[in-house]
Amino acid sequence: MIEMVKIAGVREENPTVKTFTLDKQIDARPGQFCMLWIPGLDEKPFGFAKLNGNIEIMVRSVGSYTREMMSLDEGDLIGFRGPYGDGQFKLKGKHICVVSGGVGIAPLLPLVDEALADGRGVSVIHGAKTKQELIPLEKRLGDDVSLTLTTDDGSCGMEGTACDALRELLDGGVDQICACGPEPMMKSVLDVALDAKIYCQLTLERYLKCGIGVCGHCSIDESALMVCRDGPVFEAKQLVKSEFGRYKRDKSGAIIDL
Amino acid sequence: MKLTTKLAKIKLDNPTILASGVLGVTAAALNRASKSGAGAVTTKSIGPQRREGHDNPVVVELDCGLLNAVGLSCPGPEESLRELTKAVKSIDKPVIASFYGKSILEFGHMAEFISKAKPDFIEANISCPNVGEFGLPFGCSAKTAGKITKAVKNSTDIPLIVKLTPNVVDIRAIAIEVEKNGADVICAINTVGPGMKIDVTSGYPILSNKTGGLSGECIKPIAVRCVYEISESVDIPVIGVGGVSSGIDAVEMLMAGAAAVGVGTAVWHHGVDVFQKITGELMDFMSENNYSSLDEIIGRSHG
Numbered sequence A: 001m002i003e004m005v006k007i008a009g010v011r012e013e014n015p016t017v018k019t020f021t022l023d024k025q026i027d028a029r030p031g032q033f034c035m036l037w038i039p040g041l042d043e044k045p046f047g048f049a050k051l052n053g054n055i056e057i058m059v060r061s062v063g064s065y066t067r068e069m070m071s072l073d074e075g076d077l078i079g080f081r082g083p084y085g086d087g088q089f090k091l092k093g094k095h096i097c098v099v100s101g102g103v104g105i106a107p108l109l110p111l112v113d114e115a116l117a118d119g120r121g122v123s124v125i126h127g128a129k130t131k132q133e134l135i136p137l138e139k140r141l142g143d144d145v146s147l148t149l150t151t152d153d154g155s156c157g158m159e160g161t162a163c164d165a166l167r168e169l170l171d172g173g174v175d176q177i178c179a180c181g182p183e184p185m186m187k188s189v190l191d192v193a194l195d196a197k198i199y200c201q202l203t204l205e206r207y208l209k210c211g212i213g214v215c216g217h218c219s220i221d222e223s224a225l226m227v228c229r230d231g232p233v234f235e236a237k238q239l240v241k242s243e244f245g246r247y248k249r250d251k252s253g254a255i256i257d258l
Numbered sequence B: 001m002k003l004t005t006k007l008a009k010i011k012l013d014n015p016t017i018l019a020s021g022v023l024g025v026t027a028a029a030l031n032r033a034s035k036s037g038a039g040a041v042t043t044k045s046i047g048p049q050r051r052e053g054h055d056n057p058v059v060v061e062l063d064c065g066l067l068n069a070v071g072l073s074c075p076g077p078e079e080s081l082r083e084l085t086k087a088v089k090s091i092d093k094p095v096i097a098s099f100y101g102k103s104i105l106e107f108g109h110m111a112e113f114i115s116k117a118k119p120d121f122i123e124a125n126i127s128c129p130n131v132g133e134f135g136l137p138f139g140c141s142a143k144t145a146g147k148i149t150k151a152v153k154n155s156t157d158i159p160l161i162v163k164l165t166p167n168v169v170d171i172r173a174i175a176i177e178v179e180k181n182g183a184d185v186i187c188a189i190n191t192v193g194p195g196m197k198i199d200v201t202s203g204y205p206i207l208s209n210k211t212g213g214l215s216g217e218c219i220k221p222i223a224v225r226c227v228y229e230i231s232e233s234v235d236i237p238v239i240g241v242g243g244v245s246s247g248i249d250a251v252e253m254l255m256a257g258a259a260a261v262g263v264g265t266a267v268w269h270h271g272v273d274v275f276q277k278i279t280g281e282l283m284d285f286m287s288e289n290n291y292s293s294l295d296e297i298i299g300r301s302h303g
């Protein structure tokens, strides 16, 4: 059931990304998501960028809804329902490599918190097209995490993609990969993980309507796993030979190539 | 013990059917429901145009069920036909193709069009609003419901299910008219209402469409009553839909006169495993009460 929740704080991460602290604490697992409702406009899915204490939501402005979110301020109300998603990140390895593209870092942050609290090794790869689109992570992650930044144009960190950086890190004892970002990037991560036989979990983004596993709109071919109910986090083996990396469905249900 | 049942001439392994609009947007999803134990599966209603459906929120979670206004989203007839064809080819259980039109004529065209995929049944969803006649759903008038049935029957040889809305004064009159015009099976009920849920903090109705159809546990008594009245009035088989989530719920529907039961909203709490759960519980009930086939249960309450 939707409940109106107060925005307790807003932080600007870069010119297109803001993090909202909600006046709400919940019991959820890294990778789960919520549906946020702006009355009179729309309701869209977002992951949790922080789960201990007040929850945080990190939003990138990409269209009409997220643009409207950018104008929300401390004290404003937003509709919240969740947490949803049976497919969640779980800690399996001793040294976890987190691979993120842009705002894809958001749902991975609570996983990093959990891994650190549990004494596991964590490497974070964070990539974006340009320096401007990177999320400032040094302070948030602290000294116990090894952070690699990549940009497509080389304007900051290593020149190349997050997946290029992953290939280089693999020799260093990584025994689990968790990834979130643009689908082409994740497809490469999946291929690298399968090749190296390393346990890998990835999040999938599809058009969500009900969010609760009823309407079937976000079901993927051919397994018919539903992103909102069975995901949004999947194990690599669940995504091989699927539509992942090839196509998705739009708001009407029509197939569109990625 | 036998769980088989028959709709028109088609046999179902068990009486549970995936209801229209729940999961069944893709062939793969219909396949998953079938593999998870549904006796037959129904597609989301296929329409004559590509439609995005309503903006979110399209559902409201209630204590006793759901309110939904998905808004008949549809990738368009050609793409729907492709998914339907794939479903019919890949699924070894009966596939029911649900569809709608915006006029009586269009119902006929759509029936002819989706028949190309050779589904086991086509299901006319006459519960959607009729733009032409006063904006009331087609299924609210016995005369219109009969005309649609006839138009569809004239357009295809595939057995026809007509799905009725409960939001009428006398569902018997509609069922009789639909049977008279050639329907092979009646499916009842579609969602109840419409209803509305307002968020009192913001003052906004939650659904972007403001109103939506009520489904789930809270509508079961209405569904049972409708199925009872329909099966009293017609000879063709009835699929009972509305709030079924357990074997006992299914027994209740069957006793009211249904030959099979549709399951929609129960997928929300129980996932796709709900079909196996219902058939398991149904078998438990039958062995505890010494029933050996569904025929002994169907229509029992009619005395």
Ligand SMILES: Cc1cc2nc3c(=O)[nH]c(=O)nc-3n(C[C@H](O)[C@H](O)[C@H](O)COP(=O)(O)OP(=O)(O)OC[C@H]3O[C@@H](n4cnc5c(N)ncnc54)[C@H](O)[C@@H]3O)c2cc1C
Residues within 6 Å of the ligand: A033, A043, A044, A045, A046, A047, A048, A057, A058, A059, A060, A061, A062, A063, A064, A065, A066, A067, A103, A106, A107, A204, A205, A206, A207, A208, A209, A232, B056
């Ligand atoms: C499980 C999940 C978690 C997500 N977590 C985050 C997050 O933490 N931070 C973040 O910035 N973004 C997140 N997203 C993406 C976010 O939901 C979209 O960016 C947002 O819906 C775009 O809406 P818009 O109106 O601004 O843009 P639009 O112009 O409507 O669309 C831009 C893009 O977003 C996609 N999109 C639009 N509506 C939806 C919808 N209802 N469901 C899914 N995708 C949609 C479109 O397909 C398109 O690719 C998540 C998506 C999913 C599925």
Ligand SMILES: Cc1cc2nc3c(=O)[nH]c(=O)nc-3n(C[C@H](O)[C@H](O)[C@H](O)COP(=O)(O)O)c2cc1C
Residues within 6 Å of the ligand: A214, A215, B019, B020, B021, B022, B044, B045, B066, B068, B070, B072, B098, B125, B163, B189, B190, B191, B214, B215, B216, B217, B219, B241, B242, B243, B244, B262, B263, B264, B265, B266
């Ligand atoms: C999300 C949702 C979408 C639905 N879409 C359709 C549809 O496209 N066509 C249709 O005939 N019925 C549709 N229905 C109605 C169901 O098929 C069913 O008749 C109704 O929900 C009552 O059954 P239930 O209580 O088991 O859900 C939909 C129901 C829900 C909950």
